[in-house]
Each structure stands twice: as structure tokens, then as C-alpha cells.
Amino acid sequence: MDSVWQWFLWLYQEHGIKLTIFYDSWDRARFFKGIWTTVHLSFVCIVLSIVIGVAGAWLQMSNLKWMRRIVAGYIQFFRNTPPLIQLYFFYFAVDTAIASLFDIHGGVLSSYGWAVVSLSFFAGAFNVEIFRSGIEAVPGSTIEAAEALGYTRRQVYQYITLPLAFRVCLPSLNNNLINLLKTTTVAYAIAVPETLYVSNQIWSDEYNVREMMAVVWIVYIVLVGVLVWLMHRWERAIRVPGFGQ
Amino acid sequence: MKVRQMKSSFKIKTTTDLPVMLPFAPSGGGTWTPRDVVRYSFQPQFAWAMIATLALWLFVDSALAQVQGDPNQTVLQTLIKWTPLMLFGAPGEFGGFVLNIAVSFIAMALGTFLGIWLGIGQVSKNDYVRRVSWAITQLFRNSPWLVLLFMVMLLVPFSVKIGGTQYDIPGWTKATVALALPIMANVSEILRGAIASIPTSQWESAESLAFSRTQTMWQIILPQCVKRMIPPWMNWYCILTMSTPLISILGVSDGMTLTQDALAAEGRSEFLIPMYLWLMSWFFIYSYPIAQLTQRLERRFAVKN
Numbered sequence: 001m002d003s004v005w006q007w008f009l010w011l012y013q014e015h016g017i018k019l020t021i022f023y024d025s026w027d028r029a030r031f032f033k034g035i036w037t038t039v040h041l042s043f044v045c046i047v048l049s050i051v052i053g054v055a056g057a058w059l060q061m062s063n064l065k066w067m068r069r070i071v072a073g074y075i076q077f078f079r080n081t082p083p084l085i086q087l088y089f090f091y092f093a094v095d096t097a098i099a100s101l102f103d104i105h106g107g108v109l110s111s112y113g114w115a116v117v118s119l120s121f122f123a124g125a126f127n128v129e130i131f132r133s134g135i136e137a138v139p140g141s142t143i144e145a146a147e148a149l150g151y152t153r154r155q156v157y158q159y160i161t162l163p164l165a166f167r168v169c170l171p172s173l174n175n176n177l178i179n180l181l182k183t184t185t186v187a188y189a190i191a192v193p194e195t196l197y198v199s200n201q202i203w204s205d206e207y208n209v210r211e212m213m214a215v216v217w218i219v220y221i222v223l224v225g226v227l228v229w230l231m232h233r234w235e236r237a238i239r240v241p242g243f244g245q
Numbered sequence: 246m247k248v249r250q251m252k253s254s255f256k257i258k259t260t261t262d263l264p265v266m267l268p269f270a271p272s273g274g275g276t277w278t279p280r281d282v283v284r285y286s287f288q289p290q291f292a293w294a295m296i297a298t299l300a301l302w303l304f305v306d307s308a309l310a311q312v313q314g315d316p317n318q319t320v321l322q323t324l325i326k327w328t329p330l331m332l333f334g335a336p337g338e339f340g341g342f343v344l345n346i347a348v349s350f351i352a353m354a355l356g357t358f359l360g361i362w363l364g365i366g367q368v369s370k371n372d373y374v375r376r377v378s379w380a381i382t383q384l385f386r387n388s389p390w391l392v393l394l395f396m397v398m399l400l401v402p403f404s405v406k407i408g409g410t411q412y413d414i415p416g417w418t419k420a421t422v423a424l425a426l427p428i429m430a431n432v433s434e435i436l437r438g439a440i441a442s443i444p445t446s447q448w449e450s451a452e453s454l455a456f457s458r459t460q461t462m463w464q465i466i467l468p469q470c471v472k473r474m475i476p477p478w479m480n481w482y483c484i485l486t487m488s489t490p491l492i493s494i495l496g497v498s499d500g501m502t503l504t505q506d507a508l509a510a511e512g513r514s515e516f517l518i519p520m521y522l523w524l525m526s527w528f529f530i531y532s533y534p535i536a537q538l539t540q541r542l543e544r545r546f547a548v549k550n
Contacts (some may be wrong), residue, residue, distance in 0.1 A: 093517035
């Protein structure tokens, strides 16, 4: 491994391509930590946003008019306001409000915590609509058949509607999750030490904007590529022949 | 039961189970009147909900100011004080929420223009052109907006020398170009999808009428694509508008930057929530009708099956 790092040092000395993240152990550590932060921030947000999507789609089928309205309001609010302002709103405004309300010193959640909350709600709003469109695609006769077999409303949702809806809406869910991964860069604004943020620190310290920009770009393209690949594998693994596309 | 079905199928001609494409405008003709647009993007319940919320808030606001013993500085008064700055920017400068909207307009126009060429490139007969167009499209579609913004802002010089004269490039124009890049890639992809959805028989019949490939593309295929492209294109316009505050991270004084400046000047934490909500409501009021219109157009243009 050491010879690889040495090669990058040689690259700098011979050609002036300054990739400190490979031969400088301090920069290397913080850069890879940044990538790791991006990965687990994305992972946590993906899981939470799917949970919000499933729960929201369930609540939208509720018999209570007000419950449906609240969910619709939530969706419209998060879809039609900028994610960056949502993030600031949570991190600066909501955090301060909660802290002063309960008299907590030093904030309620860290910047990472608020990034998770804000981005999950943002992607979750889109997921609710995606899951709903999937649920609408499940044939009514299938649900009637399940009811005839004595399934309760929750059981129908859990065992019949949701598994089928999931397969229908996977392509659009796919798109939204990729978008979520790309949106995690916004966490830069509240100093979450993810890839873009640490890269910014590195290029400020080392004056290698050009090289770091290229590296950051490649990192995100690769991360998106990996997510696309995983989702496609998953799509194929859970495919029901003759159902969906 | 059977009789009723028969009757209705005779009476209502517009509801059919056959795969049909609906006319372009709700009134049946080829063009949308302003009334159609308003009817399709505006819901009266929405306006009532807004008015009710506003009234409730004003009541709570003045009551709170009384309780806190500072009736001269209610939240409402503070918002009104800062609104001109947040909306139009500092006097003599171009900024504020208006800049966000301007950036979204210009970036959309530029991105659409470039995206159409890239999209046509994606269906080119030339192998090389097709692959390069595909690669550019995928590259810009899959990279985060903020990373593209950083790249354009930091790597494009802030002033250029053309013929001995120094020209400054203002930050917001660079930001606009950066935001146009992902739009370009997505418009390219929309166009490719739209061209693919046009039946092959259209190409064949054009060929039999002695149209050249260029003529077929511009006079037959692309005009048919327009209608299919409008809903996704409007959807991307909304996404773009929602992304314009990102330029505040790179020091362009848009609505977001100025709101934070105003908050810093006030220095009171109880203004945080109302100020942010105030700014968000502008984006919401701007984007919500467009989103509604997009959704309904989608439903209207969808081919039934």
C-alpha cells in the first residue's frame, strides 16, 4: 500500500498534480472519514425516508379526513420549499426554539442529527407520493381477495398491498434515493463533515482546488453508481414474474 | 345495471377506456387560454387556508408582543421592515428573492437550449456523437448540484481579458451557468425519452414522403415531443427554483443570504422561525401553483391504458 502512496508523491513532485489525500496521512484520514460520513448519512436518511414514505402512504389511506390533510400538507410543504432553507430552518430555528423551550444548553441535536432529520423529511415527502402511486397500482381484486380470506386492514397493507406496491414503485423510488444521496451535499452548509466539506477544508489548506474538485466529482459519480447498481440488483432479486415492468 | 351502462356510454363521449390522447387544452382546442391555466393551477381552498393561517398568526403575534412587553416590535413589523431587502436586495444592487427567480429563469432557458441539442445528439446516427452525448448527459445528471456549483464558481476565473479589456464576471452569472448544467442533462434525457415514445411509423411515413432526416426531426418528430415534454420540463423548473438558494453558499446575495444578514442584524432568536418561514412561504407560493399545474397536465396528457 505504501508504494501506492509513494507513487502519488512522485506524481506531485514530477508533474505537480497535488493529491495530498493519498500521500499525506492526515489529509487521507480526514478525506476518507468524510466519504464515510457521506455514506452513513445517506444510508440513515434512505432508511428513515423509506419509513416515512411507508407510514405516510398508510396514513393517507386513513378514514380520518384531517389525517389525510395533514399528510398532504406535509408533502406539499417539503416539496415546494428549498431543501437548503429547510435545513437552515431545522438547524438554526427549530433547534434554538426547542432548546429555549426546554431550557437545554448547547442545542438539542448536532449538525449531523439535524441533517438526518431535515433530509429524511425532505426525501420522505417524495417517498409518500411514490408509495401512494404504487399502492394505487395494486389491483382492487387482489385486495378484495385478501379481505375475503379474513385479513384485517393492517394485514392487507402489510402482506398484500405494500409488497406489491414496492415492486411497482421501485424505479421511481430509485430516482428519489439517488436524488437524496446527491442532496446530502447540502449538509455542507451546516458544517457536517461530509465529503464536500472536508474537501473544502483540504483545498483551503493545500491550495489544490483543481485536483480536489476532480476527486470530489469522481467520488460522487462512483457513490451514485454504486447505489444505482445496488438498487438494480435489489429490483431484480425481488421481482415477481409477470408483475410490474 | 346493464341498461345504465349502455346509456352512459352513449351519452358521455369524453370518457372512454380506449387508449386516447386528450386534446392539448381543457377547452378542447390547440391553445391554452389564461383562464385554463388559472383553473388548472389554483384551488380556492388553498387560498382560504392561507388567509386563515395568516389571520391566526397575526392574532397570536400581537398577543405575544403584548405579553412580552415590547408592543413596538412585533414579529410582523420586523418582517415588514426586512421584506424589501429580502425581496429586491440592497439598494442599487441586484439580489434578493428576485435574483433567485431571475437565476431560475435564465438557467432554465440556457439549460433547455443546450439540453435540446444534447438530446438530439443522443439519437444521432453518428455513433461517436451519440456516445459522447450520452456520457455528458449521464455525467451531469448524476453529479450533485452543489458540487457543480463549486466547480464552476471556483474554477472559472472571476474576470476575463478579451482584446485588452478586463471584463468582470459577476458571481450570479457563473452560478446560473452552473445550475444550467444539470438542467441541460435532464432536458436531454427528457427529450430522448420523448423521441423514443413517438411511434416508428411517424419516421417511416415521413421517409416515404421524401423528408430528409433533419426535416423529419425538426418538422415532424420534435413538434410532437413538445406536448409530452411539458410536464416533466415544468417539474424540473420547480426543482431548479428549489435549488437556487444553494448559490447563497457561494456568496451570491440571494434571498437566503439576505435573510441571514437580516437575522444577524436583529440578533434575536425568536425571529428565527418566522423569518425562515416567511422566506419559505415565498418559494411555496411561487412553486405550488406550478407543481399543481404540472400534476394536472400529467394526468391530462397521460395516455389511458
